[in-house]
Amino acid sequence: MVHHGHSHRHYGESMLSVEEALERILSFFHVLDTEEKPLLDALGQVLAEDAESRYDIPPLDNSAMDGYAVQAADLKGASKETPVELRVVGYVAAGHLPTDTVTPGTAVRIMTGAPVPDGADAVVPFEDTDEVERRAGSGEITEIGIHFEVAKGADIRPAGQDVRAGALVLAKGSTLRPAEVGVLASLGYDKAKVVRRPVVAILATGDELLEPGEDYGPGKIFNSNSFSVAAGVLRYGGVPKLLGIARDNLDSMNAKLQEGLAADMLITSAGVSKGDYDMVKDVLSQHGKIDFWSVRMRPAKPLAFGVLDAPAGRKVPHLGLPGNPVSAMVAFEQFGRAAIHKMMGKTVLAKPTIEAVLDEPIHNNDGRRVYARAIITRQNGTYHVKLTGDQGSNLLTSMARANGLAICPEDVPKMDAGELVQVQMLDWPEDVF
Ligand code: AMP
Ligand code: MG
Numbered sequence: 001m002v003h004h005g006h007s008h009r010h011y012g013e014s015m016l017s018v019e020e021a022l023e024r025i026l027s028f029f030h031v032l033d034t035e036e037k038p039l040l041d042a043l044g045q046v047l048a049e050d051a052e053s054r055y056d057i058p059p060l061d062n063s064a065m066d067g068y069a070v071q072a073a074d075l076k077g078a079s080k081e082t083p084v085e086l087r088v089v090g091y092v093a094a095g096h097l098p099t100d101t102v103t104p105g106t107a108v109r110i111m112t113g114a115p116v117p118d119g120a121d122a123v124v125p126f127e128d129t130d131e132v133e134r135r136a137g138s139g140e141i142t143e144i145g146i147h148f149e150v151a152k153g154a155d156i157r158p159a160g161q162d163v164r165a166g167a168l169v170l171a172k173g174s175t176l177r178p179a180e181v182g183v184l185a186s187l188g189y190d191k192a193k194v195v196r197r198p199v200v201a202i203l204a205t206g207d208e209l210l211e212p213g214e215d216y217g218p219g220k221i222f223n224s225n226s227f228s229v230a231a232g233v234l235r236y237g238g239v240p241k242l243l244g245i246a247r248d249n250l251d252s253m254n255a256k257l258q259e260g261l262a263a264d265m266l267i268t269s270a271g272v273s274k275g276d277y278d279m280v281k282d283v284l285s286q287h288g289k290i291d292f293w294s295v296r297m298r299p300a301k302p303l304a305f306g307v308l309d310a311p312a313g314r315k316v317p318h319l320g321l322p323g324n325p326v327s328a329m330v331a332f333e334q335f336g337r338a339a340i341h342k343m344m345g346k347t348v349l350a351k352p353t354i355e356a357v358l359d360e361p362i363h364n365n366d367g368r369r370v371y372a373r374a375i376i377t378r379q380n381g382t383y384h385v386k387l388t389g390d391q392g393s394n395l396l397t398s399m400a401r402a403n404g405l406a407i408c409p410e411d412v413p414k415m416d417a418g419e420l421v422q423v424q425m426l427d428w429p430e431d432v433f
Contacts, residue, residue, distance in 0.1 A: 014294075015294045015295065015296045015301075015368075016293050016294065016295050016296065017295075017296050017369075017410070018295060018296065018297050018334060018369055021293060021295045021303065021305075021335065022334065022335060022338060024305065025305055025317075025319065025335050025338075025339060026338060026339065026342055026349070028305075028307060028315075028317040029265075029317060029339045029342045029343055030342075030343070031195055031342070031343065031344075031345045032195055032196050032197075032198060032264065032343050032344070032345070033195075033196060034048035034049075034193055034194060034195055034196065035193070035194060035195075035196040036191050036192070036193045036194075037191060037192065037194065038190065038191055039181055039184055039185060039189065039190055039191060039192050040181065042176050042181070042192040042194045043176055043177075043178070043181055044175065044176065044177075044237050045175070045176055045192075045194035045195060045196075045197065045237070045344065045345075046173060046174065046175050046176070046194060046195045046344055046345035046346055047170055047171070047172055047173065047174045047175075047176060047180070047192065047193070047194055048172060048193045048194050048195050048345070049172050049193050050168050050170070050171055050172050051168075051169050051170040051183075051184060051187060051189065052166060052167065052168055052169060053163045053164065053165055053166065053167055053169050053187050054165065054187070054188065055163075055165050055187070055188070056159045056160035056163065056164060056165050057160070057161075057162045057163040057186055057187075058113075058157055058159060058160075058161065058162065059159060060115040060116070060159050061115065061116045061156055061157070061158050061159050062094075062113050062114060062115050062116060062156070062157050062159075063110045063111065063112055063113065063114050063116060063123045063155060063156065063157070064112065064123065064155040064156065064157050065112060065123055065125040065126075065155045066110070066111050066112050066125065066126055067109075067110060067123050067124050067125040067126050067128070067129070067155065068086070068088070068107040068108065068109055068110065068123065068124045068126075068129060068144055068146070069092075069098075069102055069107060069108045069109075069110045069116055069117050069120035069122075069123050070086060070102065070107045070120060070121075070122055070123070070124055070146065070150070071102055071103075071104055071119065071120060071121055071122070072121050072122040072149075072150050072151060072152045072154065073104075074086060074104060074105060075124075075146055075148070075149045075150055076149060077149070078146050078147060078148055078149050079147060079148070080147045083130060083145035083146055083147055084145070084146045085143050085144070085145050085146075086105060086106055086107040086143065086144055086146060087105060087106045087107070087142065087143055088106070088107055088108070088109055088141055088142055088143060088144050089101075089102070089103075089106045089107070089108060090108045090109070090117070091108065091109040091110075092108060092109070092110050092111070092114045092115065092117060093111045093114050094111055094112065094113035094114045095113075095114075096114065096115075097115060098114070098115055098116070098117035098118070100117055101117055101118045101119045102117050102118070102119035102120040103119055107120075107124075107144055107146075108120065109141070109144075110123060116156055121152045121153065121156070122150045122151065122152055122153060122154040122155065122156065123150075123154060123155035123156055124146050124148070124150055124154075124155070125155065128146065128147050128148045128150075129144050129145060129146055129147065130144065130145035130147070131144060162186075163186070163187070169183060169187060170183060170184070173345065173347060175346060176192060176194065194345075195343075195344055195345035197237055197238055197239050197344065198237075198238045198239065198263075198264040198265060198340055198343040198344065199238070199239045199241055199262070199263045199264050199265075200230075200233045200238045200239065200240050200241065200263060200264065200265045200266075200267060200336075200340065201241045201243050201259065201260035201262075201263035201265070201266045201267070202226050202229050202230050202233070202240055202241065202242055202243060202266075202267050202268075203226075203243040203244070203245075203246055203256050203257070203260060203266065203267070203268045203269075204223045204225055204226045204244070204245045204246070204268075204269050204270065205245070205246045205247075205248065205253065205268055205269065205270045205271045205280070205323075206223075206245070206247075206248060206270050206271070206323065207247050207248045208220055208221055209221065209222070209223040209245045210222050210223065211223055211244065211245065212224075212227070223245055224325050224396060225269035225270070225321070225323070225325055225328045226242055226244075226245075226269070228325065228328065228329050228332075228396075228399075229267055229269065229321070229328060229329070229332050229336070230242055232329070232332050232333070232336065232337065233267075233336070233340065236336075236337045236340045236341060237340060237341070237344050238265075238340045238343075238344075241263055243256050243259050243260055244256070246268075248271070248276065248279060249279070250279065250282065250283055253279070253280070253283040254283060254286075257283065257284075257287055257308065260308070260316065260318075261308060261310040261311065261314075261316055262310070263316060264316070264343060265316065265317050265318070265319065265339060265340075265343070266308060266316055266317070266318040266319070267318075267319045267320075267321060267332070267336060268280075268304075268318065268319075268320045268321065269320075269321045269322070269323055269328045270321075270322070270323025270328075271304075271320070271323065272292060272302045272303060272304040272320045272321070272322055272323070273302045273322060273323065274302070277292055277302075277304070280304070280320070284304075284306055284308070284318070287308045287309060288306055288307045288308040288309045288315070288316075288318075289306050289307050290304055290305075290306030290318070290320070291304065291305055291306060292304050292320075293305065295331075296367070296368045296369060296410050297330075297334070297368050297369045297370075297371065297410075298364075298366070298368040298369070298370050298371070299322070299324065299326050299327040299330050299331075299371065299391075299393035300321070300322050300327040300328075300330045300331035300334075300371075300393070301322075301327075301368065302322050303319075303320065303321070303322065303331060303335070304318070304319075304320025305317075305318065305319060305320065306318045306320070317339070319331075319332075319335060319336055319339065321336075322393075324393040324394050325393075325394065325395075325396040325399070326373070326392075326393040326394065326395060326396060326398065326399055327393045329396075329399055330371050330405065333351065333405070333424070333426070334351070334371075337351065338350075338351075351424045352424070352425070353407070353422040353423055353424050353425075354376075354383055354404075354422075354423050354425060355383070355420050355421070355422060355423070356376055356382075356383035356384060356385045356404075356406070356420070356421055356423050357382055357383065357384050357385065357418065357419075357420060357421075358385050358406070358415055358416070358417050358418065358419050358420070358421045359384050359385060359386050359417055360385075360386060360387060360417050361414055361415060361416050361417055362387070362406060362408040362414070362415045362421070363413075363414055364408045364410070364412060364413050364414060364415075365413070367410055367411065367413075368410055369407060369408070369409060369410040370406075370407065370408040371405040371406075371407060371424070372387050372391060372405065372406045372407075372408065373387065373388040373391060373398045373399060373401070373402035373405065374386065374387055374388065374402055374403070374404045374405060374406040374423060375387070375388060375401065375402060375403060375404075376403055376404045376423055376425065376432060377432060378432050383423070383432075385404070385406050385421055385423060387406070388401045388402050402426060403425065403426055403427050403429055403432065404423040404424060404425045404426055405423065405424045405426065406421045406422070406423045407421065407422045407423065407424065408421070
């Protein structure tokens, strides 16, 4: 009872749902300014202006096949037994303009992508002609036998079929995937105007922490949160800036926080649970605002969120993740990822989920939304979910074994084997498919 009262006094308000926490957090983030950069460097960023085409693509009617440009009307009645013979009056390759005109009774040899000569209204592929036999004979081809009738327009790709000059091709707000990068290149653009990537400062806190690479010491642990979170920042498109470790005292925290003020966002880990948030609260209140929340989720119930006052009136949002390594990662997935994506100009911020069959129960004993570390496999076309075992929030290797987070809703005390469950995929590993 004493503890219950204590936690209420400190947290100050009832628990927030994940959605409420997310909404509050996102209200402090805005789409960042834009930058122009070489096409390939913009992969994964969001287009900041509409991309219109200055040209038709393809630019001219052109051949879909290697073959002969003809007049379809000449080929009435053509068959293997009764081929129609046409006089070959020229040749055109891709990248060259035709110099010859197709008139009745004639053909021009044409390669894939080459512009169709005046007068021609169809292309006949090589394999529907007697070219191979003729080559085996004299070699020089002055006439060609055609084995099939063709329809007008056959194997001709019309100018502007893919893109019309002046058309809107990619709208502002599109994320540049390999296809969009290719489309921009096809329009002749070597640069893209995109929303810049957010710089995310990352600070670990705790007297017990060592940086990886330092000498192991008794009672110490290595700082893993900074690295799992920084890797997540990279994966979701941000630029991580590692600030190292702040010790559990005012001076150390103050000094490190200064370094975070140039970033678009600060993420700290630890110091937000009941035992030690008083110090963090003291420090952060001197730099701006800080709230300590209880979010109705497991893991990662304690969360801090604030705004730091930076020079020139800038405000830097601060996400304070719990210290336990799994809690830090799960809270980052729910809140940090969405904030980064919002700053990048993305509009769909929810993490996509799949539906899968539970192979074992999920227990939910205190009315929080459970994000259970899960191993998703695919069996006979159906996704199946097993848990990674002990769900302790300190067990970071269980995150390494998981490829998804299976979600048990807050008002469901138990999900049984055989039930369908929503799963946030952490990865799409090749062996799932
Ligand atoms: P705290 O929020 O400071 O009570 O930390 C909760 C737990 O997370 C403690 O066991 C810490 O040792 C651990 N922890 C805190 N920061 C880190 C970190 N950067 N890397 C790994 N574990 C951490
Ligand atoms: Mg601590």
